Amino acid sequence: MAVVLESVATLAVLVFVVTSMLAMGLNLTVSQILGPLRDARRVATALLANFVVVPVIAFVILFVVPLSEPQSVGLVLLATAAGAPFLPVLVQTAKGDVAFGVGLMVLLMVVTVAYVPLVLPLLLPGVQVNPLDIAGSLVVLMLLPLAVGLAVRARYADVAATVQPKMAQTSNTALVLLVVLMLVLNFWNIVGVVGTGLIVALLSLVVLSLVVGYLLGGPTGETKSVVGLGTAQRNISAALVVGAGNFADPDVVVTLLVGALLMLVVLLVAGGEFGKRSVSRLGAGEGTGEEETASLSPAPTED
Template sequence: MAKGDTAFSVGLMVLLMVVTIFYVPIALPLFLSGVTIDSLDIARSLILLMLFPLALALSVRARYEEVASGLPPLMTQASNLSLLVLFLAFFVVYISDLIGVIGSIAIIAAVIFLLISFVVGYFLGGSAGATKRVLALGTAQRNLSAALAISALNFTDPDVMVMIMVVALAGFILLMFIGGELGKRAEASIETFQEHGKTLRDLAR
């Protein structure tokens, strides 16, 4: 949607998954006292839910390009359905806790956190527009799988799970909107560049 560098985004996603396995067990106890992290459980969750499906998809694409070209619509529908089921189940299980979040500063804090992350990623994304957009969105996007694994293993307070889902939902809505706007601006810039090029060619003639 943001008209970013797709190949770079895949590389960034894989890098972030691998780094998370080693980084989170070291960093999290420094911020939250009394928290124990099982890096094997985190690694297992990330590998099974993200890294393995990605490797499988890349393998299918490399070996069976014709089959792979017809799968994106089906995979998109399956992904959207899974996301819908996840959020519906969350609302059913944590509805009372979610109501308590409404009117608090939790949602505002989540939005501010995501926007700051986006800005940091954007300005550290180099000079190429396609790369800047990917790094901005990648920095703002939270690793939901790792967060859920850590929450389930270390916390009994339902507010922890609620806050994770609030950040995930806020990020999904916010970044979808921002990504769409970035894509429109990128397309507008390309069209303007093409129009200028056409004008120059016409003048040259």
């Protein structure tokens, strides 16, 4: 029975990643992605925060908090994988610059696909990983579906508007199924980490990444919140693809799942607080990002 559930969980990972990337592509245009990224300085600081500072934070945490090897691998995977599809929702909650959030999300995800296969063997010298396998899986499961979705959106807007909600629903269903299966398969392993250094390590990674991203996020609260949330919300999809495909120890995936739950709780609270501050600064109804959110909805209009 356990073997069957593990196979279903593996399938759920694949379905979740592919359909979430398709849904993202079907809901966006190239101009929506590239437009907010014209500020080179803002983009450079976001890349610095996500791909230099956060991995350094992870290694400082590992130096201070003793973890097992699989837990250390999971923490490093989270620290190197950026560009979470959930970011625009967090940015909308924070009443930040939603257009910039979308562009940053896609940029971080694309860079992650190239970055993780290069740096993971260097950051985990005692762990055997195949960079080409990692790169291939990320390209096939993430970039290719995203590109297909963008192409369909650009050429067949009506089709994209019809298919996108179905892909999003399939992605959400696969994610719920995945979480349930992982909880069932690894229940005692997850219970075992409660009150341990792993919780401290993961919380430290999320909070410190949020602070660093916020400080490097630019002159306004709207962009600070975007970079802060984008830096703290790591790419669980990419981490699961690499973790499930390259590491046999279930504690690696357990670490990723616990990290995902902690991120969700911490960043929803942080996003809400950012949103309250934005309203108090600009007045109710101003700077909420509603205009940008509307522009992200698929519609049969010219791109």
